Amino acid sequence: MEDINMLNKKSIDDINVKGKRVLCRCDFNVPLDGSRITDETRLVAALPTIKKLIADGGKVILCSHLGKPKGPDAAFSLAPVAKRLSELLGQEVKFAADDTVVGDNARAAVAAMNDGDVILLENTRFRPEETKNGEAFSKDLASIADVFVNDAFGTAHRAHCSNVGVTQFVDTAVVGYLMQKEIDFLGNAVNNPVRPFVAILGGSKVSSKISVINNLLDKVDTLIIGGGMSYTFQKAHGGNVGKSLVEDDYLDFAKEMMKKAEEKGVKMLIPIDTVVAKEFSNDSPSHVVEAGHQADDDMGMDIGPKTCELYKEALKDAKTVVWNGPMGVFEFPNFAAGTIAVAEELAQLKDATTIIGGGDSAAAVNNLGFGDKMTHISTGGGASLEFLEGKELPGVVAANDK
Numbered sequence: 001m002e003d004i005n006m007l008n009k010k011s012i013d014d015i016n017v018k019g020k021r022v023l024c025r026c027d028f029n030v031p032l033d034g035s036r037i038t039d040e041t042r043l044v045a046a047l048p049t050i051k052k053l054i055a056d057g058g059k060v061i062l063c064s065h066l067g068k069p070k071g072p073d074a075a076f077s078l079a080p081v082a083k084r085l086s087e088l089l090g091q092e093v094k095f096a097a098d099d100t101v102v103g104d105n106a107r108a109a110v111a112a113m114n115d116g117d118v119i120l121l122e123n124t125r126f127r128p129e130e131t132k133n134g135e136a137f138s139k140d141l142a143s144i145a146d147v148f149v150n151d152a153f154g155t156a157h158r159a160h161c162s163n164v165g166v167t168q169f170v171d172t173a174v175v176g177y178l179m180q181k182e183i184d185f186l187g188n189a190v191n192n193p194v195r196p197f198v199a200i201l202g203g204s205k206v207s208s209k210i211s212v213i214n215n216l217l218d219k220v221d222t223l224i225i226g227g228g229m230s231y232t233f234q235k236a237h238g239g240n241v242g243k244s245l246v247e248d249d250y251l252d253f254a255k256e257m258m259k260k261a262e263e264k265g266v267k268m269l270i271p272i273d274t275v276v277a278k279e280f281s282n283d284s285p286s287h288v289v290e291a292g293h294q295a296d297d298d299m300g301m302d303i304g305p306k307t308c309e310l311y312k313e314a315l316k317d318a319k320t321v322v323w324n325g326p327m328g329v330f331e332f333p334n335f336a337a338g339t340i341a342v343a344e345e346l347a348q349l350k351d352a353t354t355i356i357g358g359g360d361s362a363a364a365v366n367n368l369g370f371g372d373k374m375t376h377i378s379t380g381g382g383a384s385l386e387f388l389e390g391k392e393l394p395g396v397v398a399a400n401d402k
Contacts, residue, residue, distance in 0.1 A: 007187045009399040010174040012049060012149055017058035019115055023145035024053060024176065025163050027152040027379060028064035028081045035080040041366075042154070043085060045379055049151045049176035050089065050118065057115040061144060062093070063101070063162055064152065065125040072099035072126045082120040094119040101127050102140040110144045124162040131160055138165030151176025154358075154380040156395030167398040175399045178379065183396060185376040186322075186387045189355050193320040195221055199388075200311070200342060202227030203325030203360065206250045211389035212324070217260050222267040222314050226303050226327035226338060233258070233270045239292015242276065244300035269314055273304030275328065275335060282332035302328025303338035312345040321346060324357035324385060330364050339364050347373035357384040 026046040031038045053060045062085075069076040082095035094117070096106035101122050109119045124130045129137040138161040142148075148170045150156075150163050156179070159165075167173040175183070189197075199220045201209055206229040216223060225233055231244040236254035261268035271291045276298035277284035288304045289295075303311070315321065323346065327338030346354045347370040354374045356362050359381025365371055378384040383393060 007183060008402045010402050011180045012052055012174055012176055015172060015174055017053055017056050017147055020058055020146040022053050022058040022147045022149055023061045024149040025152045026062055026064045027154040029066050037080055037084055045178050054116050059113040060118040063121040063124055066123045069125050076123050078120055078123050096121050098122050099126055102144060129161055133159050133161055133165045137161040139169050141166040142169030145170055148173040149176050150395055150399055151178045153179050153182040153383050156393040157383040157386040159394035163395040164398045173399050185355050186384055189320050189322055196318050197320045198222040198315055198318040200224040200323040201325055202327050204228035204245055206232045206247050213257050215390040217266055224269045224311050227325050230271050231300050234292050240294055242294035242296050242298035271303045271307040273306045274300045275302040275304050277301050282334050301335040308338055308341040315345045318352050320353045322355045323361050326360050326364050340368055343368050343370045
């Protein structure tokens with residue numbers, strides 16, 4: 001990856017938007033219960049960029065996708081977002097209801113804007129071309145804008161009309177504050193970490209983390225493996241993992257990675273004990289066994305107490321930590337101990353940069369109440385994974401270079 005391509009982008013601080021129409025791509029893909037927003041983290045995260053554009057006298061036109069509608073669908077309308085954003089900003093966010101996103105309603109609303117006004121377009125995925133990066137929709141979006149700001153890290157790994165296509169038809173394309181923060185934290189952690197650099201990878205599957213493991217072994221000092229994916233490593237090590245989740249197709253890969261770690265002098269830690277149960281449920285009776293010594297009908301549910309101590313010890317001196325994926329079935333309270341232990345250890349690290357890579361790990365850290373103790377919690381699970389794989393993110397690459 002050419003670091004310069006991703007890490008040196010123009011931001012909203014590098015341009016003057018006064019009197020200009022600014023199309024700002026946000027990530028308002030929020031969970032809805034009817035028309036009630038049940039988690040507004042993403043709305044709050046977008047406010048600094050929106051406020052800056054308002055203060056600078058731009059005509060602020062917000063756009064986002066929500067869910068995966070198959071064409072126009074009232075259940076996926078962004079109308080509730082416009083209402084809540086108006087309250088959060090303390091000024092009206094006018095909603096442009098157009099099934100075609102950029103229709104007569106939107107064009108009239110844009111034409112009537114004064115400096116500092118804000119409107120929100122309808123769900124960009126109401127247009128089938130959005131996810132295919134179709135030129136017609138990209139041109140429609142560009143036709144109502146002088147400047148494009150991308151602040152949606154959650155979709156940065158996808159090349160869609162509203163984050164990549166539109167940049168071909170506007171003169172100025174920059175990143176917003178949220179996007180800049182993600183690039184700074186994830187980019188610097190991976191390409192220029194303060195050492196010791198420790199990565200913690202969990203979650204269920206090795207197959208979804210292959211490139212991440214491979215890329216991080218070239219960069220980290222210690223790699224900690226937990227979660228369902230650890231059983232593939234334990235089995236590759238020659239242990240019996242009973243009926244735990246195992247990807248037999250990846251046993252050779254696991255062996256290769258252990259060998260690569262050894263050759264590179266990277267400490268690669270896999271669990272030394274495991275909490276097992278007979279059934280996949282919170283109330284299934286459980287006990288602890290030594291790793292690789294499971295009975296045939298044992299299912300691994302969490303890392304064991306000795307492993308928790310081992311992992312905490314490995315984190316004690318860390319200066320940069322990236323964590324992606326829980327240590328066990330953390331959604332069952334009885335099997336959340338491993339994930340909690342890691343979160344607690346990260347929460348008390350002094351002068352370390354702790355980065356949580358979105359998705360389940362972000363949910364775990366927030367649910368456990370440690371969110372404010374982490375340096376950075378990524379807003380994009382998929383995008384942060386691709387960052388850790390060393391891939392270029394189309395949504396970032398599309399912005400103008402400094």
